Amino acid sequence: MKSTVEHLSPTRVRINVEVPFDELKPDFDRAYKKIAEQVRIPGFRPGKAPARILEARIGRGPVLDEVVNNAIPTKYQEAVVSSEDVTPIGRPEIEVTEIADGERLAFTAEVDVRPEIELPDLAGLTVEVDETEVAESxxxxQLDQLRARFGTLAGVERPAADGDYVQIDLSAAVDGKEIEEATTTGFSYEVGQGGLIEGIDEALQGMSAEEEKTFTSTLVAGEYADREAEITVKVTAVKERHLPDADDEFAQLASEFDTLDELTENLRERLGQSKRMEQAAQARDRLLDKLVEGARVGEDPVPLPESVVQAEVDTRSHDAVHAFDHDEEKFAEFLSSQDKTREQFDAENREEAEKAVRYRLVLDALADSEEISVGDQELTERIVYQAQQYGMPPEQFVQQIQQAGQLGVIYQDVRRSKALITAVRSASVTLPNGDAVDLSDLLGSDDDAEIVEEVPGEVVESSDDTADTADDTAAADADGAGDAAGDKADVKA
Structure with a gap:
């Protein structure tokens, strides 16, 4: 087999492949066997008819079609492997250019590839992170939030104010017609918390038990979304929250500590650790931005393979609508409630998709340059972690990602995470005043990927619908050549 590579752009190549028919003998043997099992020829048992009898019965054409469709994916992979400077990151578009029976098969494959990225010197990069000082406030x-968990509600005979809990009955009417789905009774609500109905907090302030008030508001969902409605609210009870005193007795009730001082010191330490984790995440995110900003292909910023970007756009759009059971009307209602049009969503979606693809390209180049590898234990830990995120048993999660061909995606996620941690270790991390920040205790050893559970811009496919996201899998698989192995739909004769 002979193959050559034409570079059409920094992100796309055309691979020209020519295969002598002598190399296709195993493919012909498989084709004859398969066809013989499907065709019934008098005098021969299924699968036993000789090749010459089959060709006499059905012609040479079906045999050649079977051979070509099965041989091309394998020969494409071989051509990619032999071309060391080509790393496919998408599905190839394959076109058969010649079938000279008995002599050769020729085809071309155009595919998006990862560009040759030149990275900035890691040791020369500096990122600034926020202070981690914990204020007494x-x-x-934190202490007040803990006290609130042990608080009690007591009824009061006075008008409601912010922070009080009220028990209310609600109803809504549009043009005099009561809206059944907007009616509820005995609903408990904290005055001032927001998020229920626009105008409800203003209406409740100053209301006492057994008082009723009507106000106008715009409905945000349902059949009457975006319509003005008359909202009637009746207060049936007003309660105020009583917090336990912050003392040693409370510390013993709410924690394993004997004194309030010990409890508050523990809260202070936890807050400090949380801020340090935020600091580490800041270092990660800001360093990634600097890496992308400094990465170059020649003199230009990193170019983006269009088909990979489009696959990312499609996946994100799919996941967004999937949350609404693929009901476009419900999704449109949601966007309207966010004061956003579909055009605005699509524009923002594409911008985020381009950012995610650029992150992945740069991190893959970094992982290659640092010779990052992923062990079985690391891969298993990430799979268990993601299974927990989806609330699924790890065995079931593994089965779904294998069926969807996404195991390579998770492998690449871990590899990129490790590469980014390596970059954080090599760069300089400072506070606003210029003092150096030591994050070594949070970054772990060279084999860990502790702080980078999810690289900014990464997308983890929904396990409810993984089979619909093969394009995104192809874009991020560890071996892009393998994604086209069984894909005959893109072959054009």
């Missing part, structure tokens, strides 16, 4: 807020 932060500790007080």
């Amino acid at each position: 932060d500790v007080t807020e």
Whole structure:
């Protein structure tokens, strides 16, 4: 077999392949066997008719079609492997250019590839992160939240104010017609928390038990979405929350500590650790941005393979609508409630998709340059982690990602995470005042990927619908050549 590579652009190549018919003998043997099992010829048992009898009965054409469709994916893979400077990251568009029976098969494959990316010097990169000082107000807020968990509600005979809990009955009417789905009774609501109905907090402030008030608001969902409605709210009870005193007795009730001082010190330490984790994540995200900003292909920023970007756009759009059971009207209602049009969503979606693809390209180049590998244990840990995120048993999650061909995606996620941690270790991390920040205790050893559970821009496919996302899998698989192995739909005779 002979193959040559034409570089059409920094992100696309055409691979020209020519295969002598002598190399196709195993493919012809498989084709004859398969066809013989499908065709019934008098005098021969299924699968036993000789090749010459089959060709006499059905002609040479069906045999050649079977051979070509089965041989091309394998020969394409061989051509990719032999071309060391080509890393496919999408599905190839294959066109058969010649079938000279008995002599050769020739075809071309155009495919998007990862460009040759030149990365900035890691040791020369500096990122600035925020301070981790814990303010006393932060500790007080945490303590108050803990006290609130042990608080009690007591009825009061006074008008409701922010922070009070009220028990209410709600109803809504449009043009005098009551909306059944907008009616509820005995609903408990904290005055001032927001997020229920626009105008409800203003209406409730100053209301006492057994008082009723009507106000106008715009419905945001349902049959009457975006319509003005008359909202009637009746308060049936007003309650205020009583918090336990912040003392040693409360510390013993709410924690394993004997004194309030010990409890508050523990809260302070936890807040400090949380801020350090945020600091590490800041270093990661900001360094990734600097890597992308400094990465070059020649003199230009990293170019993006269009088919890979489009696959990312399609996947993100699919997942967004999937959350609404693929009901475009419901999705449109949701966008309207966010004061956003579909055109705005599509534009933002494409911008995020381009960012995600660019992140992946740069991190893959970094992983190659640092010779990053992923062990079985690391891959298993990530799979277990993601299974927990989806609330699925790991065995079931593994089965679904294998069926969807996404195991390579997870492998690449871990590899990129490790590469980014390597970059953070090599770069300089400083505070706003210029002092160096030591994150070594959070970054772990060279074999760990602790702080990078999810690289910015990464997309983990929904396990409910993984089979619909093969294009995204192809875009990020560890071996892009393998994605086309069984794909005959893109072959054009």
